[in-house]
Amino acid sequence: MTPPPAKKRPTIDDVARVAGVSRGTVSRVLTGGHWVSPDASAAVTAAIAETGYRVNPHARSLATSKANSVAFLLTESYERLFDDPNFAILLRGASTALAQSDIPLVLLMAGNEAEQRRATEFITGGHVDGVLLVSSHQGRQDFLPEISRAGVPAISCGIPLGFERKIGYVAADDFSGAQEMVRYLRSIGRTRIGTVAGPQDTSGGLSRLRGYRDELGDDVVEDRIAYGDYGFASGERAMHELLERAPDIDAVFVGNDLMARGAIKAIESTGRRVPEDIAVGGFDDSPAALDGSPTITTMRQPFERISQEMVRLLLAAIAGEATAAMTIPTQLVRRESA
Structure with missing residues (x-):
């Protein structure tokens, strides 16, 4: 039995014929709608729906000099990607937001x-x-000047240390959040x-320690300060250090959950x-705060x-708008650990 012939994929010419406009008008609608009347634009949109026409992303990228994709650049190891739930939340949130504009991540x-070299060449x-x-460590930013010189818009999660005036960012209010927890x-x-404290080559690690110091003022005791890298093992190790140096802490x-x-x-x-003996406060309100007993009192970062x-800021920058930055408040969440 001979299979039926494959249905021909609708073309831009089919859309133009159904809409009653020229091929060039359809092309202009597909690349932004410049110099197209509202009536013609509406006719083309209706014809696209009627014919089932789908834009060829490769052809569109050639026509507009756009790649029609965005990079999620993580300056961490693969182990940290899978160990730290915050990265997965940010990745999912960004992918969902970009999907509304039909842009792959x-x-x-x-x-x-x-990895930095390969990522820079790709970008x-x-x-x-x-x-x-995401997770911009000050010592792992050699690629940022190249990205900036190439004119590629970039938005950082957290303040990009040393590049605050060149790269836009969205950051939680780490300083005030730390103050509130203390x-x-x-x-x-x-x-x-x-x-x-978290790593001191990140804006979050620096700002949260600064908030702790500011809130305690003259009551700061240096033996009560230890450092980790945001990982579980480093938190365990740093806490043992604190208990040895300052066994009376209550x-x-x-720096994170x-x-x-x-x-x-x-x-x-x-x-x-x-x-009962030592109260514990965290930061982030990540899944780690609920994954175990006791549940952790923490400062919520609204990751989504x-x-x-x-x-939103990146798409605006890609569209030619000026680079922008914003800081988002955190919120105390009380649970069993404090």
Whole structure:
């Protein structure tokens, strides 16, 4: 039995014939609608629906000099991508926001020099129209000047240290959030408050430690400060350091929830109780805050809104608007750990 012939895919000429306009008018509608009357635009739109015509993305990119895709550039290792739930939330949020404009999202890793080189060549080679930069470590930003010189729009998640005036960003209010958490720990009667700070080559790590110091003022004790890299193991290790140097602490503000979960493990391994002996406050309100007992009191970063605003600012920059930046407030979420 002979199979029926394949149905011919509608062409731009079919759309023009149904709409009663020229092929050039259809092309102009497809590339932005410039110099097309409202009536003609409406006719073309109706003809596209009637014929089932779909834009060939490769042809459109050639016609508009646009790649019609955006890069999600993560300056972390693959292990951190899968260990830290925040990255998955940001990736999903950005992908969902871009899908509304029918724009694919391309994940690029830049956790080491070789990956940074490949990512830079890909981005500056015209394969994407813009970049969403996530987890920008100050020592892993050698690619940013090249991206900037190439004129590729970029928006950072968090303040891009050293590039604040060149690259737009969307950031949580890390400083005020840290202040509020420390203030809360003091309000529940804790007087010897330590901290496990995040990496000091990121804006979040710096700002949260600065907020801790600012809120405590003259009560800051350097032996009550330890450092981690935002990973679970580093939170556990840093908490053991604190307990050795300052065994009398009765609360700890931890730079993110994943490290806070590690800190709780360290505290409980010494026979101390959370929150009875040591109250623990985290930051992010990520899934790690709920993944275990006790649940973690934390500062909520609205990651879905952050990713949506990053996409909005990036699409505006791609359209030619001036680079912009915004800071979003955090919110205290009280749970069992404090």
